[in-house]
Amino acid sequence: ADALSRKSGMIAGIKVEEEIIHNLERLDIELYVHGHHGYWASLRVA
Numbered sequence: 001a002d003a004l005s006r007k008s009g010m011i012a013g014i015k016v017e018e019e020i021i022h023n024l025e026r027l028d029i030e031l032y033v034h035g036h037h038g039y040w041a042s043l044r045v046a
Helices: 002-034 037-045
Strands: none
Touching: none
């Protein structure tokens, strides 16, 4: 049971990590695009 809970905790940790990375990528895109208004418009259309 201990190994199982450790494993599920690890999976949860990976999930959270993926979410953080995804959020950072989204923020990075938004920050990058913020200075390029034409690109921002095309990104929003897509």
